[in-house]
Amino acid sequence: MSQQPLHILVVEDEPDQRSLISQMLTANNYLVSEADSVEQAILLLKESVPDLVFSDWKLGQLSGMDLLTYVRREHADLGFIIATAYGTITHAVDAMQAGADDYLSKPYQRQSLFMAIEKVAKSLKLKQHNKRLASELSQQQELVGLVGKAPCMQKVYTRVQRVSATDATVLIGGESGTGKELAARALYQLSPRRNKPFIAINCGAIPESLAESELFGAEKGAFTGATSQKIGKLEAANEGTIFLDEVAELPLLQQTKLLRFLQEGVISRLGQNSEIKLNVRVIAATHRDLKVEVEEGRFREDLFYRLNVVPIEMPPLRERQEDIGRLIEHFLKIHGGQYGLEAVNLSTTTMKALLDYPWPGNVRELSNRIERFVLLGDEDELVAELTQSPSVIDAKAFTLPETGFEWEEFEKDCLQQAMQRHDGNRTRAAKQLGLSYKAFLYRLEKYQLTD
Ligand SMILES: Nc1ncnc2c1ncn2[C@@H]1O[C@H](COP(=O)(O)OP(=O)(O)OP(=O)(O)O)[C@@H](O)[C@H]1O
Ligand SMILES: [Mg+2]
Structure with missing residues (x-):
């Protein structure tokens, strides 16, 4: 049990009965508040929420079941024990089905009341603990x-x-x-x-x-x-x-x-x-x-x-494909707001193309593309270049000259052309040559083309 005394709300319309239960519980170091009707119980619940409700079944016009329904709707984590009259086992079944944690059939022994309370208190603690764990584990977005x-x-x-x-x-x-x-x-x-x-x-x-x-x-x-x-x-x-x-x-x-x-x-x-x-x-x-x-x-x-x-x-975007959709939504909202433009939904085909693309420029490239799309509203343009992958030159169509040729000159020239074509954007240049950014950079440095 926790250090703080367990707070129990006793709901019973019979005054003698109510004070008897209260005294019993108080003597056992529980903190008790009392209500004589469903209405009063609800008022008290609005003021302060106990750990557990112990309610009689029969309460004037209404019943403990009405209170149970209210409690389950408003305070899912509250313990609830209901006392049913002798011979009304169907009530007990109904109450358990409606979400009561336990029931006692009258007349019951003091000891059974305490046992029921302890049992519920324990399961409440466990529930709270699990909830905390679950929220800690729930993935941060x-x-x-x-x-x-x-x-x-x-x-x-x-x-x-x-x-x-x-x-x-x-x-x-x-x-x-x-x-x-x-x-x-x-x-x-x-x-x-x-x-x-x-x-x-x-x-x-x-x-x-x-x-x-x-x-x-x-x-x-x-x-x-x-x-x-x-x-x-x-x-x-x-x-x-x-x-x-x-x-x-x-x-x-x-x-x-x-x-x-x-x-x-x-x-x-x-x-x-x-x-x-x-x-x-x-x-x-x-x-x-x-x-x-x-x-x-x-x-x-x-x-x-x-x-x-x-x-x-920081992981590259291609290694967290599951986040692409979320990022697209994020940038549609951001850039939409920035330009005061309504965010548009993307078609399934477009989404698929965006999800399949390896994003060599990572999140920045995605953000830029979405920004352009927000401004121009052109879905075709959004996906146009995404599907273009470098063509594989057919090696057979190229015959190595008898005299051989300067391989490194050729490689250097390709690098320079790619850089020129993309205004010095290395990511794009690398992509056009079908090279990873690292492999491309390595070659740039090898030929001292980094400035
Ligand atoms: N996880 C993310 N969620 C939302 N926006 C992101 C995320 N990662 C990057 N961005 C956005 O993408 C752009 C590039 O991010 P940032 O400048 O932090 O990258 P960087 O790794 O520093 O890139 P560089 O190496 O090119 O400097 C920024 O506009 C940033 O707001
Ligand atoms: Mg940076």
């Missing part, structure tokens, strides 16, 4: 802006929720458009630092020469063009959170400074000798495989371990 209930997303939510309360450094990985930034923001929103600054910096978008002052700040005159003192992003994020997006692109020199900050909590502005102590929670993200970057000497191994305290991997 969203987490601060992140839509999706696939098992791989549940794992992300659990991790985000777990580490949000701490200051642990988090490294978010995943392909482009999988929601890395959204996850970083969710982490921040759920953290105790939510009312402090959230400063996002895209390490891939700052020119190398400015990276240092952008991140760590600079004293006046520290470099040509530094006409006044500059506060860096880390300093601006003091007490709050910094989001280092595309952290793999950070130049090696700044990696060293960042490492120092992560180890010692201090920075110094460019051109400054003294140190500034900061309290900043770091969240980093990258679409690259940092282990490969480390192996190839582009990323400091010690920094990788410092950042990778808690890794969170």
Whole structure:
């Protein structure tokens, strides 16, 4: 039994009988309230809900069955025991069928009353426990802006929720458009630092020469063009959170400074000798495989371990196909609202095409497509390119020249053409060549076509 006394509402129209039961229960440490009719019982239930109702069957014009019906409709989890007159076993059967937890036929022994109460109390506790478990286990469909209930997303939510309360450094990985930034923001929103600054910096978008002052700040005159003192992003994020997006692109020199900050909590502005102590929670993200970057000497191994305290991997959309429908609905609503346009339903064929598509640009690509569809209302356009997959060149139709040919020149040329055709969009270019994003990037880097 719980620490609090069980609260029982006794409903009995016979005054002597009612006070006898009440006294008996009170003496056994139950908390008791009394009602002499169904009407009064309902009034009391509206004021405060007990754990259990013990009601007589016969109650003036109405009966305990009427009360039972009311209770089951309004308070599904309330215990209910009914007392039936001698020889009216059919009443007991009716009551049990209508959802009573137990019945006692009159006259009953004190002991039977207590036993019935204990039995019901126990099953109530079990019911509550199961309900709590069920609600804990019920799948979460969203987490601060992140839509999706696939098992791989549940794992992300659990991790985000777990580490949000701490200051642990988090490294978010995943392909482009999988929601890395959204996850970083969710982490921040759920953290105790939510009312402090959230400063996002895209390490891939700052020119190398400015990276240092952008991140760590600079004293006046520290470099040509530094006409006044500059506060860096880390300093601006003091007490709050910094989001280092595309952290793999950070130049090696700044990696060293960042490492120092992560180890010692201090920075110094460019051109400054003294140190500034900061309290900043770091969240980093990258679409690259940092282990490969480390192996190839582009990323400091010690920094990788410092950042990778808690890794969170955002799953690609093709691995959570069950979420596509939910995301489509989400974006129809969002973009519809944004442009003040009525959301339109999609035909089954369109839906099927959208569900079957592998989404190389992940959620961002889906969002963009739905946005265009909301604006243009053209379902054909929405699915037009989705069904186009790269054609397989018939190897037999191509004869290798006797003299051979420069394979690598050919490959490089294909890469360049694909990049040109898609205005530098790597995801699309990769798709046109039938390559995974990683395989494509590997080749771009091999031919030094990344700039
Ligand atoms: N689970 C999701 N639920 C709802 N919207 C999402 C989800 N994931 C991503 N988005 C949306 O898709 C777009 C891309 O997400 P985001 O910028 O977080 O991805 P990213 O992984 O940081 O991509 P990139 O590597 O290209 O920077 C955003 O508009 C974001 O709101
Ligand atoms: Mg991003």
